[in-house]
Amino acid sequence: MSEANDEPLPPLDLRLTQESLDDLYDHAPCGYCSCLPDGTLVKLNQTLLTWLGYTRHELVARQSLQQLLTVGGRLHYESYAAPLLLLQGQVRELSYSLRRKDGSGLPVLLNASLLRDFDGLPLVVRVTLFDITERRKYEQELLRAKAEAEAQREQLALVNEQLVAKNEQLLRLNADLDNFVYTASHDLKQPINNMAGLFEELKRTATFHDPTAANMVGMFEQALQQILGTIAGLTEVVQQQRQIEHLPVEAEDLQAFTEEIIRSLQSSTEHEPAEFTLDFAAAPRLRMARPALHSLLYNLLSNALKYTVPGRQPHIRISTEWANGEILLRVQDNGRGIDLQRHGQELFQMFRRFHHDVAGSGMGLYLVQRLVHQAGGRIQVESTVGQGTTFRVFLPQ
Incomplete structure (x- = not known):
């Protein structure tokens, strides 16, 4: 044993x-x-x-x-x-x-x-x-929970149908609005050009004896240029939207792409010489239609150059990182900044401008937001007056 x-x-x-x-x-x-x-x-x-x-x-x-x-x-x-x-x-x-x-x-x-x-x-x-009293209670509770879940599912399905219908309605309204804007800008362009030509001929041939006439002529010319700029901006927005809808999405090398945009901006004499810092190590490539990406970066960088603080060298940093399956594209400057408490709600609206001493049409940020939304992304802004602005663009990949 x-x-x-x-x-x-x-x-x-x-x-x-x-x-x-x-x-x-x-x-x-x-x-x-x-x-x-x-x-x-x-x-x-x-x-x-x-x-x-x-x-x-x-x-x-x-x-x-x-x-x-x-x-x-x-x-x-x-x-x-x-x-x-x-x-x-x-x-x-x-x-x-x-x-x-x-x-x-x-x-x-x-x-x-x-x-x-x-x-x-x-x-x-x-x-x-x-x-099986307890078992029956449990089964009844499961049936009740199932019935509630089914009711919620039906309610969500109804809400989803309503959202789809509203989305389709908004898409139709947006398309109608684009067609209206394009048609209106196209129809207005020729009469305004004729008016500009007549005004130039008037300045060349007419003699004004009133001492206030020169000031009035200048004001009229400025108003005329504003109208022409608005028409050009409207036409650009609609044309670019229509072109991008049919273009393929490609993976662009951000370093070379951004350097090309910076060269085109630095060749212009209207911008202050700036220091650019590029950091695309975390996400060197970005999938987006090439013209859309070009317009997005060009508008953000040109704004960073235009709204600099006099006497301060512009320092602009462009970088990327991954954030919950999306690429975060960050554009940061040390310029004038924007009072977001006053202007945050209208920041991306058409023709909104917050520094009237700088030439512009007020279309850049509106176009940026539209391009980001079209790519399925979103945009966030942080800004401090006198210190600078940071744009964060989240784009799905």
């Missing part, structure tokens, strides 16, 4: 070996009953009697198993369970509700087996019943 088998067994309470089989039957954690083939009850354990609230005398030989069931359960038992018992001798896990003496219901799972005599005739049906 092994050393383990030589160890003495722990002492046992001998009362555990003296349990009565009748006591085990009567106080089992489930209900037991026996009935004749017609359902007449002949024996029940105390557990089942306690559940139902009956005495043994009230049920044995006086009621049948079917009478303990609800009307629907009785019909199911007689039409399904009883024939199945005769056919195969047992049924398993049938869900019924027992009627207690006080009229309340008790959900149970029923298992039953049929015993036959020596001649093969049905003798007795032994039934085991399990209380």
Whole structure:
């Protein structure tokens, strides 16, 4: 024998070996009953009697198993369970509700087996019943949660349909607006050009003796140039939008692409010499239609150069990084900045300008936001007056 088998067994309470089989039957954690083939009850354990609230005398030989069931359960038992018992001798896990003496219901799972005599005739049906009150509550809670989820799903589907319809409506309105803007700017362009030509001829041939005439002529010329700039800006926005919609999306090398834009800006004499810092190590390539990316960077960088602080060398930093599956393109300058508390709501609106001493049409930021939204991205702005502005452009890849 092994050393383990030589160890003495722990002492046992001998009362555990003296349990009565009748006591085990009567106080089992489930209900037991026996009935004749017609359902007449002949024996029940105390557990089942306690559940139902009956005495043994009230049920044995006086009621049948079917009478303990609800009307629907009785019909199911007689039409399904009883024939199945005769056919195969047992049924398993049938869900019924027992009627207690006080009229309340008790959900149970029923298992039953049929015993036959020596001649093969049905003798007795032994039934085991399990209380599934908690299980039924859990199932009802699941059904309630499922119904609520289904209602929410239907509500979300309805809301989604409404959003799709509104989005389609907005797309149609946007397209109509673009067509209107394009048509209006095109139709206005020729009369305004004719007016400008006539005004130039008037300045060349006419003589003005009024000392205030020269000032008025200058004001008229300035207004005329503003109208021409507005028409040109409107035409550019619509034309660029239409062109980009049909262009392929390509992965552009940001270093070379940005350097090319910087060279074109530095060749212009209207901008202060600036120091540029490029850092594209985290995300060196960006997928976007080439003209859209060019317009996006060109407008941000040209604004950074235009709105510099006099006497301060412009320092512009352009960088990228990954942010939750998107590329964050950051353009930061040390220029005049924008009072976002006053102008934040109108920052990207058409023709909005916040530094009127600097020439511009007020179309640049409007076009930037439109290009970003068209690419499925978003844009954020941080700015401090007198210190500079940072544009953060998030673009999906």
